[in-house]
Amino acid sequence: MESKPLVVVGAGVAGTAAAIEAAKAGVQTTLIDENPIGMSMIGLDVPQFFGQRIMGTLRNKAVMLGRVAAANDALADAEEAGVDVQLGTYVWGAFRNTETSRVLDGPQLGLADDEQSWVINYDRLIVAAGSRDLGMSFAGWNMAGVMGANGAYSLMSRYQALTSQRMVVMGSGNLALNTARMAQDRGVEVAAVVDVSPSVRGGEALVTGLQAKGAKFYTSHTVKEAVGRADDIEAVVLVEIDDDAEPVAGSEKTIDADTVCLAIGLAPNVELLDLLDCRLAFKSELGGYVPCRDDRMRTSVDDVFVAGDAAGFHDEMILNPEIARNQGRLAGIAAAQSLGAIDNAEALARRSDILRSAAVTAPPAEVHTGWKKWLRSLVNAGGLDIFACLCEEVTRAELIGLQPPRYLEWESERMSSRSLQTLMKDGPVNPDQVKRLTRAGMGHCQGRRCREQVSLILAEEAGADIAEVPLTSYRPPVRPLPLKVMWPHEEPEQVRRDWVKWFTP
Amino acid sequence: MPVDSADVVIIGGGVSGLSSAYFLAKAGKDVVVVEKGTVGSEASGRSGGMISERVGESPLVPLAVESLNIWAGLDDELGYPTEFTHHGRLQVAVTEEQMDEVFSERDAAFAHGINVDQLDPSEMRDMIPGLSEKALVGVFFPNGGHANPQRTVQAFAWALQDMKGRLYQNTAVTGMKVADGRVSSVETSAGTIEAETVVAAAGPQTALLAEMVDVHVPAAPARVEMLATAPLEPLFKIALVGNGLYGRQAARGNLLFGGGPHEWADVGLTTDPDKPNTPLIRNIARRLAELLPGAADVPVIRSWAGVVEQCPDYLPIIDFLDSPSNYVVVTASAHGFGLAPATGKAASDLVLHGESSIDISGLGLRRFDNVGTGWRDERGWIPAPEQPAAH
Ligand SMILES: Cc1cc2nc3c(=O)[nH]c(=O)nc-3n(C[C@H](O)[C@H](O)[C@H](O)COP(=O)(O)OP(=O)(O)OC[C@H]3O[C@@H](n4cnc5c(N)ncnc54)[C@H](O)[C@@H]3O)c2cc1C
Ligand SMILES: Cc1cc2nc3c(=O)[nH]c(=O)nc-3n(C[C@H](O)[C@H](O)[C@H](O)COP(=O)(O)OP(=O)(O)OC[C@H]3O[C@@H](n4cnc5c(N)ncnc54)[C@H](O)[C@@H]3O)c2cc1C
Numbered sequence: 001m002e003s004k005p006l007v008v009v010g011a012g013v014a015g016t017a018a019a020i021e022a023a024k025a026g027v028q029t030t031l032i033d034e035n036p037i038g039m040s041m042i043g044l045d046v047p048q049f050f051g052q053r054i055m056g057t058l059r060n061k062a063v064m065l066g067r068v069a070a071a072n073d074a075l076a077d078a079e080e081a082g083v084d085v086q087l088g089t090y091v092w093g094a095f096r097n098t099e100t101s102r103v104l105d106g107p108q109l110g111l112a113d114d115e116q117s118w119v120i121n122y123d124r125l126i127v128a129a130g131s132r133d134l135g136m137s138f139a140g141w142n143m144a145g146v147m148g149a150n151g152a153y154s155l156m157s158r159y160q161a162l163t164s165q166r167m168v169v170m171g172s173g174n175l176a177l178n179t180a181r182m183a184q185d186r187g188v189e190v191a192a193v194v195d196v197s198p199s200v201r202g203g204e205a206l207v208t209g210l211q212a213k214g215a216k217f218y219t220s221h222t223v224k225e226a227v228g229r230a231d232d233i234e235a236v237v238l239v240e241i242d243d244d245a246e247p248v249a250g251s252e253k254t255i256d257a258d259t260v261c262l263a264i265g266l267a268p269n270v271e272l273l274d275l276l277d278c279r280l281a282f283k284s285e286l287g288g289y290v291p292c293r294d295d296r297m298r299t300s301v302d303d304v305f306v307a308g309d310a311a312g313f314h315d316e317m318i319l320n321p322e323i324a325r326n327q328g329r330l331a332g333i334a335a336a337q338s339l340g341a342i343d344n345a346e347a348l349a350r351r352s353d354i355l356r357s358a359a360v361t362a363p364p365a366e367v368h369t370g371w372k373k374w375l376r377s378l379v380n381a382g383g384l385d386i387f388a389c390l391c392e393e394v395t396r397a398e399l400i401g402l403q404p405p406r407y408l409e410w411e412s413e414r415m416s417s418r419s420l421q422t423l424m425k426d427g428p429v430n431p432d433q434v435k436r437l438t439r440a441g442m443g444h445c446q447g448r449r450c451r452e453q454v455s456l457i458l459a460e461e462a463g464a465d466i467a468e469v470p471l472t473s474y475r476p477p478v479r480p481l482p483l484k485v486m487w488p489h490e491e492p493e494q495v496r497r498d499w500v501k502w503f504t505p
Numbered sequence: 506m507p508v509d510s511a512d513v514v515i516i517g518g519g520v521s522g523l524s525s526a527y528f529l530a531k532a533g534k535d536v537v538v539v540e541k542g543t544v545g546s547e548a549s550g551r552s553g554g555m556i557s558e559r560v561g562e563s564p565l566v567p568l569a570v571e572s573l574n575i576w577a578g579l580d581d582e583l584g585y586p587t588e589f590t591h592h593g594r595l596q597v598a599v600t601e602e603q604m605d606e607v608f609s610e611r612d613a614a615f616a617h618g619i620n621v622d623q624l625d626p627s628e629m630r631d632m633i634p635g636l637s638e639k640a641l642v643g644v645f646f647p648n649g650g651h652a653n654p655q656r657t658v659q660a661f662a663w664a665l666q667d668m669k670g671r672l673y674q675n676t677a678v679t680g681m682k683v684a685d686g687r688v689s690s691v692e693t694s695a696g697t698i699e700a701e702t703v704v705a706a707a708g709p710q711t712a713l714l715a716e717m718v719d720v721h722v723p724a725a726p727a728r729v730e731m732l733a734t735a736p737l738e739p740l741f742k743i744a745l746v747g748n749g750l751y752g753r754q755a756a757r758g759n760l761l762f763g764g765g766p767h768e769w770a771d772v773g774l775t776t777d778p779d780k781p782n783t784p785l786i787r788n789i790a791r792r793l794a795e796l797l798p799g800a801a802d803v804p805v806i807r808s809w810a811g812v813v814e815q816c817p818d819y820l821p822i823i824d825f826l827d828s829p830s831n832y833v834v835v836t837a838s839a840h841g842f843g844l845a846p847a848t849g850k851a852a853s854d855l856v857l858h859g860e861s862s863i864d865i866s867g868l869g870l871r872r873f874d875n876v877g878t879g880w881r882d883e884r885g886w887i888p889a890p891e892q893p894a895a896h
Contacts, residue, residue, distance in 0.1 A: 093782075119784050119787075418585075433546075476786065481804055482802050482805075486805050491788060491791060499766070500765060502729075502839070503727070503767060
């Protein structure tokens with residue numbers, strides 16, 4: 001198959017910068033982004049946690065396409081530079097030959113729009129796939145109106161389609177404060193900004209601005225529950241917590257709101273990198289499992305590069321998009337250099353330009369202590385009978401008890417005697433095994449909303465450091481694709497002729 | 506110093522090894538299972554979960570039928586759920602060529618005295634809402650079903666522990682000590698384990714282990730793929746075979762289907778073979794949508810691959826060897842999930858009594874006495890050459 005010299009996945013700040021840089025270096029570059037995504041995908045809370053606060057306009061693809069293009073000025077620059085920009089295109093798979101799989105004529109990506117799928121080959125790949133919302137559960141988080149910061153950001157800036165009126169924001173880092181500010185700018189009332197930490201974690205300036213427009217800050221507080229009618233949020237109950245993250249009796253406050261925005265943290269989108277077997281390592285300060293990379297953004301797999309949130313997210317990046325942009329440019333240069341489009345001297349000169357102007361930022365801090373505190377406070381305030389996994393409706397208690405799903409209606413003494421605790425006597429915690437037994441993470445959102453939370457619970461139960469919990473594996477398709485979209489519309493006669501049912505001679 | 510010793514050391518914590526271990530522990534033997542990963546982390550946890558009488562393979566029928574008998578009471582026996590469902594199996598033809606296959610299965614069933622029911626299109630569509638209008642004919646096997654492979658493996662493992670069997674996970678067998686024509690101990694990454702008897706049920710690695718004790722087990726590894734959709738409302742409970750696919754609707758509602766070309770591979774003794782999917786999953790999706798057009802809108806949410814091993818005649822080996830004289834070989838030849846309860850029963854019989862209560866006379870290793878070590882090359886059951894780098 002004909003091979004694209006360079007494919008960039010993700011047309012955010014990082015990917016667009018990468019594509020422009022590579023194109024300027026003379027590389028024929030294809031930039032692919034899934035936005036505008038289909039309504040059915042949004043309904044599944046994929047790829048972001050959208051929370052069903054979306055205007056009907058989203059149904060009009062042409063309108064949305066216009067908005068997506070308009071939301072990112074650099075896209076026009078990319079097209080100007082000769083980049084082949086393909087919007088509305090999901091990258092659902094990444095394939096390369098391995099020891100046991102040798103049939104491909106080169107590394108490949110599986111692509112799709114809402115109608116059909118296809119496969120392309122690439123010589124070099126830059127993954128600039130951004131990040132994913134960190135889900136944390138509380139009573140009522142299964143109602144419409146619960147969303148993530150990335151989902152909210154996407155609805156506000158990319159689609160201009162957020163329908164919220166009054167929002168409670170969970171978290172007080174720059175991610176949370178910036179989300180709150182954007183919401184205020186768009187006429188959403190920010191009723192409360194809540195954090196388990198004793199003081200606000202993000203920048204002073206943002207706090208003052210938010211307060212001026214009426215936002216109230218609740219530090220040393222957690223969310224006890226969201227209440228509402230007909231699966232739609234109407235109010236959020238906050239509760240103060242003590243030093244042990246235990247709720248303080250009688251300190252509940254009920255806040256009217258139709259939206260709760262989870263803005264505690266983001267997790268890098270490493271799904272495609274994992275499919276390609278790029279080495280990943282746990283780095284709390286970058287949001288969890290991130291690709292191992294050199295300072296030119298090359299991963300452990302020679303022809304794959306990374307940039308932006310996908311390479312690791314920290315809170316400073318919200319304030320300073322230059323970080324992601326510079327990473328993108330470096331990746332674009334490295335890819336161009338490795339393709340031989342520019343020589344070493346030229347690459348050095350281009351890198352130097354970037355390094356000279358880039359601000360030196362302080363090393364980011366680890367985030368999981370804070371995430372753990374959030375989880376502990378939510379468990380203390382809400383108990384164990386809260387869904388940890390929304391798609392499969394698995395409660396925290398069922399997860400900890402390693403219980404088979406309720407629909408099996410299975411009860412036995414022996415089963416009740418089993419739990420995560422007993423499983424862990426047999427060996428180190430294995431999230432894939434737990435997932436298959438409890439089904440937490442096995443649903444249509446492909447574990448997006450519960451992955452981190454489930455791993456945190458496993459670590460807590462194991463008394464292990466979160467870094468010791470292995471990555472829960474990713475499998476293609478990394479976007480839920482209908483059978484009739486995923487299938488090849490044209491299937492070569494040979495495939496049909498040579499089809500083997502099961503080793504039949 | 507050995508770290509442990511047991512009456513029986515079982516190499517491999519797949520469904521075959523665990524089932525063998527369970528029946529041995531139940532009979533009072535002191536049993537240890539050594540598994541390089543976690544239980545079921547290879548083929549057994551990746552299986553399609555289909556269970557049938559295997560009428561097309563005569564030597565397997567007694568084992569398969571006995572297996573179904575054990576399956577019927579397995580949940581209660583083990584005390585843990587396997588999701589076994591016993592609603593039969595339907596084999597459908599949606600093309601003229603597929604009709605021949607279906608009829609030959611029907612005839613094979615009759616030849617074994619097994620009753621099957623031939624269904625016309627409307628009867629089939631009643632059984633399977635959403636089935637293709639192109640479905641021409643079907644044969645229904647009342648005695649068939651499916652189960653959840655991961656739950657099954659874990660159920661055996663837990664039941665084994667409840668019988669005081671010991672499970673070493675994340676522990677690889679690296680060698681074996683042979684003295685006086687017997688394997689006296691098994692070397693593992695966790696130390697030496699002494700054994701009265703060894704059962705090697707290590708899937709694709711069974712052949713590599715056998716080499717260590719100078720036995721030739723002809724079994725070639727191959728990688729196969731499957732996919733799963735998001736849950737649908739309950740459509741059918743039977744095991745479904747048709748249009749080049751096999752699969753089921755899980756208790757939760759997901760469609761789980763596999764089929765299509767396999768890829769021959771090599772494996773290492775102690776490493777986990779990589780198990781990527783390929784764009785083949787698109788072709789599986791197409792065949793599934795052709796078979797069940799009513800489900801064409803349901804999203805595929807994951808796919809996976811597993812490595813199974815295959816003997817030259819596509820049949821398992823269950824055999825107590827003459828030399829080493831305390832060594833049992835169990836290799837499933839890619840049918841192992843449905844057969845596992847009976848496989849374990851037969852293997853435990855061999856250890857306990859020297860012979861099996863189930864007829865496994867067609868599954869001995871001696872049938873391959875004439876198969877030389879070059880057989881994989883001769884058959885072409887070898888990995889494809891590595892592709893030259895694209896750039
Ligand atoms: C609350 C909030 C406020 C922000 N405010 C600003 C701001 O004021 N200014 C600013 O410039 N940026 C802002 N951002 C964006 C953010 O700071 C940077 O964009 C980010 O740090 C780095 O961007 P990126 O290119 O790595 O990822 P993203 O911008 O997230 O881009 C990744 C893109 O890849 C796409 N993608 C991922 N996987 C696939 C796939 N498999 N197939 C197809 N497409 C895929 C995603 O849909 C997405 O469009 C904000 C973000 C948030 C959450
Ligand atoms: C995608 C797929 C679909 C399938 N569908 C069906 C189906 O529908 N019906 C059916 O009946 N069968 C099916 N099969 C086949 C079936 O799953 C296998 O035949 C069966 O699971 C084999 O079980 P086993 O215990 O013999 O081998 P395995 O499951 O391979 O177990 C062997 C174990 O030994 C371990 N091991 C290997 N080497 C060592 C070592 N050196 N030290 C320690 N441990 C070691 C491995 O880690 C492994 O866990 C399918 C298989 C796949 C992959």
